[in-house]
Amino acid sequence: MNIVVVGPGSIGTLWAYKLKQAGHKVSIQSRVDGDTLSLTINDQRPVTLPNNHLRQIADADLILVTLKAWQVSSALNQIRSHIAPEAMILLLHNGMGTAESVSQVFSSNPILLGTTTHGAFQPQKHHSKHVGLGQTLIGAHNHQALQCGFIADVLNHALPECIWQNNIQSALWNKLATNCAINPLTALHNIRNGALSEMQYQETLDQIVLEVSQVMACEGFAVAQQALRQQVDSVIEKTAENYSSMQQDIFYQRPTEIDFISGYLLNCARKHSIETPANQKLYTAIKQIENIGSCS
Structure with a gap:
């Protein structure tokens, strides 16, 4: 799949690295200048991913948003015109309340919500320490996302355990x-x-x-x-x-x-x-x- 990870913090870096390892075409959307970003987790070898490529956003099957909740609307609005109407948008952050505003702006897109208990922190930028195995739960926020249960299998293959929730x-x-x-x-x-x-x-x-x-x-x-x-x-x-x-x-x-x-x-x-x-x-x-x- 073509996947864009918006926000390469501790969890975003973890997911980007694991999804790339699983064979997906992964790119990053960040506030960092440069055409590429080098990411790594724990003591594994770095992977280099495209950074801030508008074409990657336009081709994305999945936009995985791993920002802080207060950053979500602003970041997505900046790339709004490049996101295809059928692209899935998965919000994965602490707290609640962003989905309502995102679904208004992206009314045709499947909007998914998630929560994870994986433990990660960044001793330095773009280097995540995966310090605790956890579980990721995802589910549909709007009608369009009800048919996206297969995404749980995609994410589970990259970073288990990921489970689809009918009532997220x-x-x-x-x-x-x-x-x-x-x-x-x-x-x-x-x-x-x-x-x-x-x-x-x-x-x-x-x-x-x-x-x-x-x-x-x-x-x-x-x-x-x-x-x-x-x-x-x-x-x-x-x-x-x-x-x-x-x-x-x-x-x-x-x-x-x-x-x-x-x-x-x-x-x-x-x-x-x-x-x-x-x-x-x-x-x-x-x-x-x-x-x-x-x-x-």
């Missing part, structure tokens, strides 16, 4: 719940994920999860609060030595995905007239830090 929204909400619990707290306190197992954070985590479960139920994704809390605790344990993406963004004074994580939850809560004070407090605190950083 349920998986995204469960991931959002985990992100709401872990990301803002670790960012505010500048701690690794595992530190959230300490007693001082338990009451806050309980309240966050309670509020998320209430919103999920009103959105049609009923889940037991205890099960959701166990899910959060499991991720904290499995990623104990990791820093969350939001902690890293705050640490390096970069914009965060808070508007697409806690912010998305708050918007849904207001729609259903649900009070979410714990999540609101975290959202406000992160926004204040972002605003201070943008003024410095």
Whole structure:
């Protein structure tokens, strides 16, 4: 397949490298100048891929978007006129809320959504360390994408395990719940994920999860609060030595995905007239830090 990976960060580099290894024609869309980019994962030999080639975009069967949520609309709008109306667009990022605006702009394209638990970070640009095997779930956002289940097999061949979900929204909400619990707290306190197992954070985590479960139920994704809390605790344990993406963004004074994580939850809560004070407090605190950083 002809595949364009938009955003060669840690996950984007991982997918681009694995898809190239699997025999696909892969190119990169990035903010880096130059006709090519050399990518590598772990200690494997680098692969050199075309970079910012408009012809590659026009020929793409799949546009794999692995940017931060707040970058998605702007990046796709820049190449909008070159994307064929039948090209599949797969959004693979933390948080929720980008699909609505993307599907309005690309109304004829199959829009797919995904979430992954693969662990990766970049010790240097275009070099990803794959530090944890995970699972990728993808599914359809619009009617056109309902016939694209075969893409799960394509991606699974390159980087297992990838599974098609008939109800991807349920998986995204469960991931959002985990992100709401872990990301803002670790960012505010500048701690690794595992530190959230300490007693001082338990009451806050309980309240966050309670509020998320209430919103999920009103959105049609009923889940037991205890099960959701166990899910959060499991991720904290499995990623104990990791820093969350939001902690890293705050640490390096970069914009965060808070508007697409806690912010998305708050918007849904207001729609259903649900009070979410714990999540609101975290959202406000992160926004204040972002605003201070943008003024410095």
